[in-house]
Amino acid sequence: MTSADFFKLFTHATNWDVGLNLVYMAVAVLYLLVVGPFRERLGGTEPVSGFRKSLFLSGLIIWYFSEGSALDLLAHELFSMHMMQMSLNYFVVPPLIILGIPRFLWRFALGNAAVKSVFSFFTRPVISLFFFNGMIWFYHVPVVFDALMANHLYHNIAHSMLMVAAFCTWWPIIAPLPEMNQLKTLLRVALIFANGFLITPACAIITFTDTVLFESYSQMSTVAPVLSPLHDQQFGGVIMKIMQEAVYIVAIMAILAQWFKESKARDEEELEMIRSERSHNGNTLSTVTGEGSQA
Numbered sequence: 001m002t003s004a005d006f007f008k009l010f011t012h013a014t015n016w017d018v019g020l021n022l023v024y025m026a027v028a029v030l031y032l033l034v035v036g037p038f039r040e041r042l043g044g045t046e047p048v049s050g051f052r053k054s055l056f057l058s059g060l061i062i063w064y065f066s067e068g069s070a071l072d073l074l075a076h077e078l079f080s081m082h083m084m085q086m087s088l089n090y091f092v093v094p095p096l097i098i099l100g101i102p103r104f105l106w107r108f109a110l111g112n113a114a115v116k117s118v119f120s121f122f123t124r125p126v127i128s129l130f131f132f133n134g135m136i137w138f139y140h141v142p143v144v145f146d147a148l149m150a151n152h153l154y155h156n157i158a159h160s161m162l163m164v165a166a167f168c169t170w171w172p173i174i175a176p177l178p179e180m181n182q183l184k185t186l187l188r189v190a191l192i193f194a195n196g197f198l199i200t201p202a203c204a205i206i207t208f209t210d211t212v213l214f215e216s217y218s219q220m221s222t223v224a225p226v227l228s229p230l231h232d233q234q235f236g237g238v239i240m241k242i243m244q245e246a247v248y249i250v251a252i253m254a255i256l257a258q259w260f261k262e263s264k265a266r267d268e269e270e271l272e273m274i275r276s277e278r279s280h281n282g283n284t285l286s287t288v289t290g291e292g293s294q295a
Contacts, residue, residue, distance in 0.1 A: 001226050009070040009224065017068035024064040028057055035102060044104040056100020063093045076149075077221035079214065079229075083236035087243035089159070090132075090166035095251065098167065098174050106177055123171040125183060125191055132169035133198040135162055140202055142213045149216040169195060173251060185259040192248050192255075199244060207237030 009015055035048040065071060066088040074081035110116040122128060138144060139158060148155045173188050175181035183191065205213075212218050212229045220229060227235060 001224055003226075006224055006226060009074065012070070015070035015073055017072070020068040021064060024060050024068070028060055031056055031060075031100075034105065039104070042104060042108045044102060048102045052100055052102060054100075055096050059093050059096030059100055062088055062096070066093070074221075074224055077223045078227065078236075079217040079233045080227065080236040080239055081224075082217075083240045084243070086162075087240050090136075090162060091244050091247040094163075094166045094170040095174055095247070098170055098176055101176070103177060110177075120180065122168045123180075125172045125187075128165070128168040128172060129191065129194055129198070132162075132165040133195065135165050136199060137202055140206070142215070146215045149214075173255075185255060188255055189252055192252055196244060196248050200241070203237045203241040203244075205237075207234050207241070209233075 032053070034042065035044070035053065039048065066085050071081060071085055075085040076082075110119060122131065139148070139162065148158050172181075172183055173191055175183065175188065210230070212233055214233070217233060218229050221227075221232075226232075
């Protein structure tokens with residue numbers, strides 16, 4: 001199978017889930033209505049920027065591509081495509097969706113005290129860190145992995161739990177609500193490094209082993225016979241590590257850029273206060289000097 005034949009799989013309409021596409025389109029329309037005409041009813045006072053909308057819609061598009069395109073078909077045939085699907089779902093989609101949702105909508109969603117309490121618990125930095133990476137490790141234990149792949153229901157439940165865990169681990173990194181921001185800038189960067197550190201051994205084992213670990217991918221794919229099972233598995237480990245590193249680097253750069261911007265704004269504010277005080281003191285001194293001359 002040539003690379004051209006491989007990519008042609010994405011051009012066949014039958015390899016795209018039309019029903020799922022309608023679901024994602026409905027979510028997109030609902031989102032645009034909520035952040036647009038219905039914004040004020042939910043407590044939104046300021047218009048939602050086009051950039052924020054583009055982040056959310058980009059997240060939806062990537063999510064649909066991962067679950068509703070030929071990639072989903074290939075993910076059942078090639079371990080490397082399975083890891084590509086997981087990388088998109090758990091490293092790319094969550095930050096885009098979280099950042100794409102405006103603050104007033106997050107506050108509305110977390111308005112219930114019980115919901116906010118549970119959400120706050122699972123998004124605590126240490127808990128979310130081990131919750132997500134622990135699930136990634138457990139999911140890729142060969143006997144567990146093969147059992148989940150053999151049962152459609154269990155497979156969907158596991159992926160839903162991983163998605164929830166991914167959103168939880170991204171929340172303290174992105175910190176979309178100031179009142180729920182538990183970490184300073186450098187600690188958020190440290191949390192990203194911790195996530196990268198914990199997932200590295202799993203990627204290394206998958207990449208550098210000389211045996212096929214998963215029975216589900218022990219045979220050459222019949223749909224896309226492009227790699228041997230072992231090379232396919234090793235390529236999958238490389239894909240996840242590269243994708244994770246690339247996204248984390250972008251996240252660190254964004255966090256540091258925001259930190260520099262806020263630091264500059266604070267410095268300018270303090271400088272303006274100093275100038276204002278000096279001007280006020282100078283005016284006061286002039287007034288006192290003038291009164292003394294008149295006397």
